[in-house]
Structure formats: structure tokens, C-alpha cells
Amino acid sequence: MFAKFGKDLVSRDLIEAVKKVMDQPDEDKDDQTEELKGGQVKLDKNHNGKLDSQDFKMLRGEKKGVAESGDKYKIKSIGSDVDKESGERRDYYISPSTGKKVYKSSVNKGDHEVPKTGEIKENK
Numbered sequence: 001m002f003a004k005f006g007k008d009l010v011s012r013d014l015i016e017a018v019k020k021v022m023d024q025p026d027e028d029k030d031d032q033t034e035e036l037k038g039g040q041v042k043l044d045k046n047h048n049g050k051l052d053s054q055d056f057k058m059l060r061g062e063k064k065g066v067a068e069s070g071d072k073y074k075i076k077s078i079g080s081d082v083d084k085e086s087g088e089r090r091d092y093y094i095s096p097s098t099g100k101k102v103y104k105s106s107v108n109k110g111d112h113e114v115p116k117t118g119e120i121k122e123n124k
Contacts, residue, residue: 073097075111075120
């Protein structure tokens with residue numbers, strides 16, 4: 001009549017009743033559609049009332065555009081130094097994405113660096 005679970009004794013009838021309730025499909029779930037709350041409305045890019053993979057694909061596309069032209073990747077520091085081995089003067093800039101010196105000529109302040117490729121986009 002009783003099953004032992006750990007230190008507690010539980011009635012088999014109670015266990016069967018709980019299993020029966022848990023196995024029943026929730027009829028109210030299909031009828032409910034939760035509304036988007038707060039900032040979720042801004043994330044719903046396809047305006048279908050829910051956040052899904054399509055919304056996030058669209059958001060990733062927006063993010064790429066900002067990264068290539070935003071102030072975050074604007075080149076602010078350029079300079080030149082002399083190579084110790086060859087004695088030649090080399091131009092460099094400080095990479096906004098890594099903070100390291102990158103030796104490359106024809107780079108101007110205000111140009112933008114594409115973080116993944118290191119490509120320089122001229123400031124227009």
C-alpha cells in the first residue's frame with residue numbers, strides 16, 4: 001500500500017493520481033498566447049507577435065551594419081615608427097577592436113575597421 005521514497009512513505013494511490021494529472025495534456029496551453037512585454041516588442045522585427053529565429057537573424061544583420069560604420073570601430077590613433085632591422089619608416093594604426101598596432105599604409109583617422117576581416121573602410 002505504501003512505497004518508500006527516501007525517508008518518506010507515500011501512498012501508491014497518491015503516486016498514481018499525480019502521474020495521471022501530469023500525463024494529461026494541458027488544454028489551456030493551446031488557447032494562450034502571451035503578449036510581448038517591455039523591450040521584447042522592439043526585438044520583434046517581423047512583427048508577428050512572437051520572438052523567433054527569424055527575428056534574431058534580422059537583428060544579426062542590423063548588428064553587422066553598425067559594426068562596420070559605428071564609432072566603436074573608428075580608427076582614432078595613427079602613427080609611424082622605424083623598423084629596427086631594415087631602418088625603414090612604417091605607418092601603423094591602433095586597431096579599435098584589438099588595441100594592437102597594425103602596420104598598414106594609407107590609413108586615416110576616422111576610417112573604420114571591420115573587426116572580423118581587418119579590412120579598412122574609408123570615412124566618407
